[in-house]
Amino acid sequence: MNKIALYLPNLCGGGAERVMLLLANQLADMGEKVDLVLVKSEGIFLDKVSMKVNVIDLKARNFLFSIFSLIRYLKAEKPQIILSAIEKANLIAIWANRFCRSRSKNIASCHNNLSNHYASAIHLKRIMCPLIKKFYPYADRIVAVSQGVADDLIQNFHINPNKIRVIYNPIVNADLILKAQEDIQHSWFENNDAPIILGVGRLTKQKDFPTLIRAFSLILQQIPAKLIILGEGEDRGRLEYLIKELKLENDVSLLGFVENPYAYMQRSDVFVLSSRWEGFGNVLVEAMACGCPVVSTNCPSGPAEILGNGEYGILVPVGDVEKMAKSIIKILTNKELREELSNKALKRAKEFHVEKAVEKYLQIFSEVCMGK
Structure with missing residues (x-):
């Protein structure tokens, strides 16, 4: 049985948050040990977390400061997998994993077409796009929620296609x-x-x-x-x-x-x-x-x-x-x-049933743990 950590800011109601909640609950129902690691344990979806899921509240002031708490968590709990969602969380997870030389396998999930997302946010684009290009390749795998998102990562962020897997979001349960x-x-x-x-x-x-x-x-x-x-x-x-x-x-x-x-x-x-x-x-x-x-x-x-x-x-x-x-x-x-x-x-x-998506995530977990 793997210990799987799902890391994200909170459970405040967005699409990515709901997807991670569904994944956490379904993985736990299937017998996996699941930690839901939150920058802050808050949000409207919090009471929807299964009793089988262990919620870890990093109690950090913001994303950037959560890196220190995440490093401590990785050193202490040593999860086999850390799956993150949302770009800032993906970067923090990659940095924390590398800084503490953790053996945890790093999987970043991308839930948006990033070129379009940052097109109208010039200042954010100048910061985030170079960081994504430089550090996303350090992830063991990148999950794109559609082929269009995968194509964008390959064409505009120069991510190696071999690192990317397309898994449609788990929606229906x-x-x-x-x-x-x-x-x-x-x-x-x-x-x-x-x-x-x-x-x-x-x-x-x-x-x-x-x-x-x-x-x-x-x-x-x-x-x-x-x-x-x-x-x-x-x-x-x-x-x-x-x-x-x-x-x-x-x-x-x-x-x-x-x-x-x-x-x-x-x-x-x-x-x-x-x-x-x-x-x-x-x-x-x-x-x-x-x-x-x-x-x-x-x-x-x-x-x-x-x-x-x-x-x-x-x-x-x-x-x-x-x-x-x-x-x-x-x-x-x-x-x-x-x-x-x-x-x-x-x-x-x-x-787009939850069980179909979870099966594909488990395949990726198996791949990276076996060094494929």
Whole structure:
């Protein structure tokens, strides 16, 4: 039995955090010894950690200072594997492992298309991109959550392809399916007066909710509908201003973060991902697992892979308001198409079950421990 350490900042609700939580719980259920090593033991997912998982709170002030606590942990506990997620955590794990000359095998997981992620953050790009190019090669393996993310690492960060393994995120489990059946206290679902369009994600530039809101404005010119967006973030004020400017206050609802988005996915008529870029696109798979037809931008990288280049959902160009509106209307006004896409979505979502992903991680753990 291996001792496996999963290292990340906290469990504050992002996609990477949820993936690491699911991995930790599933690995522990399979009999592995799992330490969940957190820079700070905090976050909304904290109470979802299995009792079989040992939570290690480094109690560090920030990422940089966590390196000292992580070094002490590696020396004392000597895990066979340390798996990290999010770029800063990956770098800290690599540095700590090398500094203390640990025999732990270092696996860094990359959850975003880094070229796009840093494109608009010039100062951060100047710091992070050279560090990633220099130190990621010291990892024993790098897990990319999509082929697009892998290609970006190879082409733009010059990572050796032999070090990279593509493992789609573990998304679907029994808990998701159960939560999708829970009731929702919202008048739009109770009254059933108009079809409901759903978007889910942090209210940031990356998710490009302005395009979805503008597309929704065009939709209302042809059919009645409602738009619900779940998530919180720094762009809330801008989105509220846009909604008011387009006179959509009675038809758009920004509900903020909700603990159970799956119940909304189960009951919505169409799910829309409007992102400019993604690493994978977890919410797409979550919506599909709930049987919700999907429309997504064909952004780098993930959605095209998830949707089989349009076989399991509709892909539209990034930022194209008119094509997004037309695609949503096409689904909302065609019952047969809705049912077809719903069935295809359910079928495709099975490919992203937690157990399948964990099997692939275990294969990598075995590879690196055997020195392959």
